[in-house]
Amino acid sequence: MTTANRSVRNRIATLGILLVLFSSFSALGKSPQAGWESLYGETQQLKRATQYPEALSRGRKALALANEAGVPAELAASNQIVGEIQLAIGQMAAAERSLEQAVKHWQNSSMPKPILEATSWSTLGGIYRVQGQLEKAEQAYHHSIKILETSVGDSHPKLSSAFNGLGSLYLKQGKLARAESTFIRALAIRENALNENDPATASCLINLSAVYLAQKKFDAAERRLKQASAIQAKSIGEQHPGRATTFQALAKLYLIKNEDERARPLLKSALAIQEKALGRKNTALVETLNLLGATHKRSGEFDEAESNYRRALKIAENTYGPNHPLSGACYHNLGVLQADQGLLASAERNFKKALQTMPSAGSNPARLVTLKHLEALYDSSGRTEEAEELLSPGKNTP
Numbered sequence: 001m002t003t004a005n006r007s008v009r010n011r012i013a014t015l016g017i018l019l020v021l022f023s024s025f026s027a028l029g030k031s032p033q034a035g036w037e038s039l040y041g042e043t044q045q046l047k048r049a050t051q052y053p054e055a056l057s058r059g060r061k062a063l064a065l066a067n068e069a070g071v072p073a074e075l076a077a078s079n080q081i082v083g084e085i086q087l088a089i090g091q092m093a094a095a096e097r098s099l100e101q102a103v104k105h106w107q108n109s110s111m112p113k114p115i116l117e118a119t120s121w122s123t124l125g126g127i128y129r130v131q132g133q134l135e136k137a138e139q140a141y142h143h144s145i146k147i148l149e150t151s152v153g154d155s156h157p158k159l160s161s162a163f164n165g166l167g168s169l170y171l172k173q174g175k176l177a178r179a180e181s182t183f184i185r186a187l188a189i190r191e192n193a194l195n196e197n198d199p200a201t202a203s204c205l206i207n208l209s210a211v212y213l214a215q216k217k218f219d220a221a222e223r224r225l226k227q228a229s230a231i232q233a234k235s236i237g238e239q240h241p242g243r244a245t246t247f248q249a250l251a252k253l254y255l256i257k258n259e260d261e262r263a264r265p266l267l268k269s270a271l272a273i274q275e276k277a278l279g280r281k282n283t284a285l286v287e288t289l290n291l292l293g294a295t296h297k298r299s300g301e302f303d304e305a306e307s308n309y310r311r312a313l314k315i316a317e318n319t320y321g322p323n324h325p326l327s328g329a330c331y332h333n334l335g336v337l338q339a340d341q342g343l344l345a346s347a348e349r350n351f352k353k354a355l356q357t358m359p360s361a362g363s364n365p366a367r368l369v370t371l372k373h374l375e376a377l378y379d380s381s382g383r384t385e386e387a388e389e390l391l392s393p394g395k396n397t398p
Helices: 003-027 036-048 052-069 072-088 092-108 114-130 134-152 157-172 176-193 199-214 218-235 241-256 260-278 284-298 302-320 325-340 344-356 365-380 384-390
Strands: none
Touching (some): 036 072, 052 072, 092 114, 114 134, 134 157, 176 199, 199 218, 199 241, 218 241, 241 260, 241 284, 302 325, 325 344, 325 365, 344 365
């Protein structure tokens, strides 16, 4: 073949590659429809910068354009990013609806989409887990894992996210051995696929530390958390919400070790970061406020403790309503605080409200803790028969 012929053949091959790339680019949701691509790109940038209100506004405009065009890929991508933003700002029910729509549109699309569809399933699993829909959560995580293992193999970085979610589910169920092995697998995937200083590696370390904390392996938990904190300091800076998660986890460890003087500054830093990045009404603040309230309670600063507990409760009730487990945890904390101050009638009301948010069937450690506090309250006020009956089989619903 002459040099001229080879040159022509190479130009034709290059043109063919460009056509394939253009087709793939379009298949990933880039429509010729004016405006959608620009809006979607702006939404991604704002989301990465944690400018969530602006990101949500752009995302909704992109979704409106996608609805006009009726292109499944655009509909799926728009619903997915809107759902992720709604989740970040605590709009749980709206996020669930958006992500379920994303999954439906990915399934209706004719283009290759395994990674994006798997991400939707994994994020949905997280929503179901937080809502206590544990069976649906496990199904969603396994669906995500199956899609990824079938399409991209067993070492793709996105698999780490699904395994992290599944590990968190096992941790919530008290299946510590399964949680640990699942988190270790997620960490191995991240460390092999990415730079060891990637923020996703830090997330895996934080999750693994939660298992060690539950196992009372405090030194191991602290090592993992400090390793995660060092990674985040290099990769995401000091004001990212991920830093607040690490500070919160470290504070929880120090509270368990009765090192409140180390916990409180971390919680104040976490709260300041969360308020700035997520707003003052985001559900991410609830646990931070409850933990901060606990430090004040243990120092005898009851007014400050109550202020934090009531703020946490207001956020939880406004987001999920009074019958959600997150609201129940806030009722419990208020009840304990009031019982310690001798406000027994108020404490009893809050303990009973807490119990209404907790399933009575099966093993429920949180419910048992609240019942024991209510039993102690009855004992202290001379209601011995009620106390004896409270934890009797079949009679633990006051």
